[in-house]
Amino acid sequence: xxxxxxxxxxxxxxxxxxxxxxxxxxxxxxxxxxxxxxxxxxxxxxxxxxxxxxxxxxxxxxxxxxxxxxxxxxxxxxxxxxxxxxxxxxxxxxxxxxxxxxxxxxxxxxxxxxxxxxxxxxxxxxxxxxxxxxxxxxxxxxxxxxxxxxxxxxxxxxxxxxxxxxxxxxxxxxxxxxxxxxxxxxxxxxxxxxxxxxxxxxxxxxxxxxxxxxxxxxxxxxxxxxxxxxxxxxxxxxxxxxxxxxxxxxxxxxxxxxxxxxxxxxx
Amino acid sequence: xxxxxxxxxxxxxxxxxxxxxxxxxxxxxxxxxxxxxxxxxxxxxxxxxxxxxxxxxxxxxxxxxxxxxxxxxxxxxxxxxxxxxxxxxxxxxxxxxxxxxxxxxxxxxxxxxxxxxxxxxxxxxxxxxxxxxxxxxxxxxxxxxxxxxxxxxxxxxxxxxxxxxxxxxxxxxxxxxxxxxxxxxxxxxxxxxxxxxxxxxx
Numbered sequence: 001x002x003x004x005x006x007x008x009x010x011x012x013x014x015x016x017x018x019x020x021x022x023x024x025x026x027x028x029x030x031x032x033x034x035x036x037x038x039x040x041x042x043x044x045x046x047x048x049x050x051x052x053x054x055x056x057x058x059x060x061x062x063x064x065x066x067x068x069x070x071x072x073x074x075x076x077x078x079x080x081x082x083x084x085x086x087x088x089x090x091x092x093x094x095x096x097x098x099x100x101x102x103x104x105x106x107x108x109x110x111x112x113x114x115x116x117x118x119x120x121x122x123x124x125x126x127x128x129x130x131x132x133x134x135x136x137x138x139x140x141x142x143x144x145x146x147x148x149x150x151x152x153x154x155x156x157x158x159x160x161x162x163x164x165x166x167x168x169x170x171x172x173x174x175x176x177x178x179x180x181x182x183x184x185x186x187x188x189x190x191x192x193x194x195x196x197x198x199x200x201x202x203x204x205x206x207x208x209x210x211x212x213x214x215x216x217x218x219x220x221x222x223x224x225x226x227x228x229x230x231x232x233x234x235x236x237x238x239x240x241x242x243x244x245x246x247x248x249x250x251x252x253x254x255x256x257x258x259x260x261x262x263x264x265x266x267x
Numbered sequence: 268x269x270x271x272x273x274x275x276x277x278x279x280x281x282x283x284x285x286x287x288x289x290x291x292x293x294x295x296x297x298x299x300x301x302x303x304x305x306x307x308x309x310x311x312x313x314x315x316x317x318x319x320x321x322x323x324x325x326x327x328x329x330x331x332x333x334x335x336x337x338x339x340x341x342x343x344x345x346x347x348x349x350x351x352x353x354x355x356x357x358x359x360x361x362x363x364x365x366x367x368x369x370x371x372x373x374x375x376x377x378x379x380x381x382x383x384x385x386x387x388x389x390x391x392x393x394x395x396x397x398x399x400x401x402x403x404x405x406x407x408x409x410x411x412x413x414x415x416x417x418x419x420x421x422x423x424x425x426x427x428x429x430x431x432x433x434x435x436x437x438x439x440x441x442x443x444x445x446x447x448x449x450x451x452x453x454x455x456x457x458x459x460x461x462x463x464x465x466x467x468x469x
Contacts, residue, residue, distance in 0.1 A: 164348035167312055169338025169400060178350065254313050255333040 084145035087152040105238035106136040143235035147187030172251040187239035271436040276319035278310040290434035298457030312342040341402035347393030349381040369425035404436040
């Protein structure tokens with residue numbers, strides 16, 4: 001089956017629909033027009049650019065270009081994790097912990113999936129490596145930022161409880177136990193929900209895309225299962241590391257709660 | 268013999284605080300609100316960065332892990348916190364059976380939910396929660412602030428009895444002169460940036 005290419009002018013038809021929605025929003029004073037148009041424009045520009053980059057990357061397939069692309073994706077994700085936390089650790093800690101956790105978990109799992117499970121030749125073949133890493137990073141980023149946001153916010157609110165537990169001789173890990181569990185749950189929930197609803201409520205985007213591109217559904221389903229499993233694993237380990245390192249940093253070497261290490265506000 | 272010794276302690280605006288609390292004795296601290304009484308207790312519990320040296324029967328505060336120090340030198344804050352739904356979750360399994368009658372609770376209290384406790388009940392249970400850990404020193408921050416006169420004296424008598432019997436060294440923040448009169452073996456008042464010993468019957 002041949003894939004039907006989309007002519008640019010046909011995308012214009014879809015864009016006209018967005019303009020119609022924007023006009024409706026403007027006339028009805030719904031206050032979404034501006035954000036809608038800016039976001040639509042960003043999608044257009046960002047995806048057109050990444051299309052060019054991927055074309056070039058696929059053509060060259062040199063390892064260092066792929067590594068550079070992966071590094072840029074990681075750093076942007078790291079910045080996003082910081083921006084999504086209402087309260088975050090002061091200085092470089094917020095960025096380092098979020099980025100470190102994402103790096104260890106998503107890169108390890110992606111490389112494992114590439115070398116052991118899928119096995120393209122070479123293992124870093126960009127057609128496989130970049131989309132896989134992108135999906136891993138995107139989901140790990142959500143999990144890590146939700147977990148860290150919950151951790152910091154709960155610690156801030158429950159200062160008195162944590163200190164009272166410390167006063168009774170508990171270790172910092174014991175005093176943080178409930179909060180750590182909550183933070184993990186909120187980081188893992190999107191992946192767990194996505195797995196539970198997959199195929200029944202929603203047809204996952206990657207599988208849909210592959211079917212549109214002409215893959216037999218049986219193959220697309222196998223890739224989708226692989227991706228959902230490794231996404232969950234990557235998100236889970238990422239959240240575990242972020243919560244462990246972030247929690248440790250909230251206490252000093254005398255196991256005192258150090259809320260002065262948190263700052264609040266938007267980036 | 269237990270001894271809680273503070274040498275040249277400095278925390279916040281306070282400095283040069285030196286005193287010794289022998290086991291089985293109560294040293295009362297008083298001072299205007301905001302003068303740093305609670306902070307001083309927090310420093311002794313090592314919850315607050317501070318200068319100087321603190322030791323318990325020869326063991327320096329900084330020589331053992333902080334949670335070990337805090338399980339021997341237990342602080343009871345003015346406003347106790349409860350994090351499980353049921354009272355019993357905050358106690359070891361046998362603490363309910365050993366519940367002292369002076370506290371005025373039936374043994375079923377361990378099954379009560381925390382939300383139905385009054386502030387006075389929480390305060391009394393917080394004292395027992397700390398004592399059930401068998402501490403060598405206790406740091407009490409206004410332990411009877413939420414109690415009426417009758418139960419204040421009952422709790423004081425029970426606390427003093429436990430303190431003497433188990434030879435616990437106690438730092439007790441209080442503001443009521445009559446209470447200080449009743450419980451203190453020594454009394455210090457915060458004056459500006461220093462701690463001054465109060466002599467005689469005031």
